[in-house]
Amino acid sequence: MNLWREAMLVAGKDLRIEARSRVTLYQVLPFGLIVVLLFAFALDPSRGVLSRVAPGLFWVAVLLAALLAVSRSFAVETENGARDGLRLSGLDPAAVFLGKAGAIAFQLAVLEVALGAGVALLYDVELRSLGLLVAAAVAATAGVAATGTLYGVLAAGLRVRETLVPLLLLPVVAPVMLGATRAWEAGLGSATSDGWPWVALLALFATLYTSIGMLAFGPLLEEA
Amino acid sequence: MTDAGYVVTGWVLTAVVLAGYWASIARRTRRARRSLPPEESPRP
Amino acid sequence: MNEALLHRRLATVIGWAALVSLAVLAVLGLWVAPPDAVQRDAQRLMYLHVPAAWLAYLAFGVTALASALYLWRRTRSAVWDRIAGASAEIGVVFTALTLVLGSLWGRPVWGIWWAWDARLVTTAVLFFLYVGYLALRRIPGPGRATRCAIAALIAFVDVPIVHFSVDWWRTLHQEGTVFNDELKAQIHGTMAFTLFWGVVAFTLVYVYLLDRRYRLEVLEEGRDERELEQAIAERVASGDADGSPAPGTLVDTGARR
Numbered sequence: 001m002n003l004w005r006e007a008m009l010v011a012g013k014d015l016r017i018e019a020r021s022r023v024t025l026y027q028v029l030p031f032g033l034i035v036v037l038l039f040a041f042a043l044d045p046s047r048g049v050l051s052r053v054a055p056g057l058f059w060v061a062v063l064l065a066a067l068l069a070v071s072r073s074f075a076v077e078t079e080n081g082a083r084d085g086l087r088l089s090g091l092d093p094a095a096v097f098l099g100k101a102g103a104i105a106f107q108l109a110v111l112e113v114a115l116g117a118g119v120a121l122l123y124d125v126e127l128r129s130l131g132l133l134v135a136a137a138v139a140a141t142a143g144v145a146a147t148g149t150l151y152g153v154l155a156a157g158l159r160v161r162e163t164l165v166p167l168l169l170l171p172v173v174a175p176v177m178l179g180a181t182r183a184w185e186a187g188l189g190s191a192t193s194d195g196w197p198w199v200a201l202l203a204l205f206a207t208l209y210t211s212i213g214m215l216a217f218g219p220l221l222e223e224a
Numbered sequence: 225m226t227d228a229g230y231v232v233t234g235w236v237l238t239a240v241v242l243a244g245y246w247a248s249i250a251r252r253t254r255r256a257r258r259s260l261p262p263e264e265s266p267r268p
Numbered sequence: 269m270n271e272a273l274l275h276r277r278l279a280t281v282i283g284w285a286a287l288v289s290l291a292v293l294a295v296l297g298l299w300v301a302p303p304d305a306v307q308r309d310a311q312r313l314m315y316l317h318v319p320a321a322w323l324a325y326l327a328f329g330v331t332a333l334a335s336a337l338y339l340w341r342r343t344r345s346a347v348w349d350r351i352a353g354a355s356a357e358i359g360v361v362f363t364a365l366t367l368v369l370g371s372l373w374g375r376p377v378w379g380i381w382w383a384w385d386a387r388l389v390t391t392a393v394l395f396f397l398y399v400g401y402l403a404l405r406r407i408p409g410p411g412r413a414t415r416c417a418i419a420a421l422i423a424f425v426d427v428p429i430v431h432f433s434v435d436w437w438r439t440l441h442q443e444g445t446v447f448n449d450e451l452k453a454q455i456h457g458t459m460a461f462t463l464f465w466g467v468v469a470f471t472l473v474y475v476y477l478l479d480r481r482y483r484l485e486v487l488e489e490g491r492d493e494r495e496l497e498q499a500i501a502e503r504v505a506s507g508d509a510d511g512s513p514a515p516g517t518l519v520d521t522g523a524r525r
Contacts, residue, residue: 158409167400168419171393171397171400172397178433178434201432205429220414220418223414225309227309230373234316234368234369234372235297235298235312235316241361245477246477249484252484256487257487
């Protein structure tokens with residue numbers, strides 16, 4: 001089986017688990033929406049502050065939700081020796097990486113659509129360039145999913161996994177935060193500068209960390 | 225000296241941090257050596 | 269003179285050299301170097317802040333290089349893992365020092381404790397990358413070296429991306445140009461020499477601390493191994509003392525197998 005078929009196999013498994021357990025839908029998504037709501041309590045909704053900072057708040061909410069999605073992705077591998085199963089399955093570790101990262105990315109994408117709608121409704125934003133928003137979101141999500149999967153497997157067998165992964169992941173994805181927010185500011189009309197160079201940066205980040213992930217997943221899975 | 229407060233704080237802090245960190249390594253080294261069985265050479 | 273003794277002597281020499289050069293730096297930085305035309309005496313903090321920053325990044329580079337050497341099969345050795353760990357601990361100390369000294373310098377000169385420019389933000393991110401690495405390091409187990417090595421390289425690759433993206437962001441905003449211009453100001457003569465001396469002194473400090481921290485790492489590894497062996501031995505012994513029966517015998521609990 002080639003790399004893509006194997007990756008689809010793994011992604012399919014993870015998404016089927018999600019379809020049956022609905023954890024991302026009923027727990028992670030509401031969490032994201034609550035975060036969006038909380039920001040409105042923290043800031044003044046009446047003076048245009050929210051619409052100006054909406055892109056940043058959106059991406060912070062996505063990033064926090066991503067932490068939960070990554071945690072969940074590896075929590076499903078702890079029972080019944082599932083990790084051993086992955087190791088012994090004969091699947092190419094790079095394919096397993098792509099599959100798991102892909103499943104996380106897919107779930108994040110669904111999350112982003114829902115959170116985006118929430119932000120549009122609650123924060124009163126204006127849509128300027130949908131293409132830019134989508135391109136930035138795709139690249140940013142790929143980068144976060146790849147890096148999250150990388151740290152997820154790194155911490156997979158450790159008891160302190162829950163507190164360790166956020167500490168490791170968030171500093172590394174700071175540039176994604178930066179780039180995605182700047183691109184969305186341009187796409188939502190609150191900034192005048194061009195958002196597309198930021199999309200290029202996000203794409204570079206995603207490519208880089210996907211490559212690292214494909215290389216490092218095997219050794220890390222062995223140690224998990 | 226102008227801004228003496230800042231300058232002195234910075235230099236004293238640096239001295240304290242470097243000395244303190246060195247002392248921390250020394251203390252931990254002593255503690256680790258104490259748990260050595262007698263036959264092992266203490267200095268690699 | 270055998271190798272270990274030579275090593276000890278060299279370490280002692282470097283230690284004293286580091287101490288003396290720091291003392292000389294204090295004389296140069298607080299006395300000999302003239303106050304700056306614009307910043308006046310506040311500039312004397314630069315003679316600590318810049319060398320500390322240099323060291324923070326040097327230590328990080330060493331951690332990354334040692335991690336790579338550990339991961340590469342041909343050079344794999346516990347020595348690299350220990351160097352990576354030792355250098356990281358030293359690095360986090362210098363990174364924290366860099367940030368605090370930067371604030372102490374920035375406040376009297378520019379009136380701000382913090383600025384959102386690429387160098388400061390990258391150093392702050394570096395601090396958190398270090399903290400994460402050290403948290404990983406505290407988790408024992410056979411896979412520790414590989415986990416930490418990969419984490420170090422992931423972080424190493426990230427640092428230039430962070431720097432570049434923040435730099436780009438700030439140039440787009442065109443804020444803090446005064447701050448940036450003054451940081452790039454030329455320095456000459458005694459001030460330049462003092463700064464150079466500071467870098468040399470701190471590098472000696474780093475080498476000395478690395479050696480000492482490395483030795484501590486060796487000792488602690490040995491101790492952890494012994495504690496593990498002891499725990500296993502105790503577990504086995506308590507199992508025997510329980511009076512667990514040989515397989516096949518009836519257990520006198522009233523229940524029959």
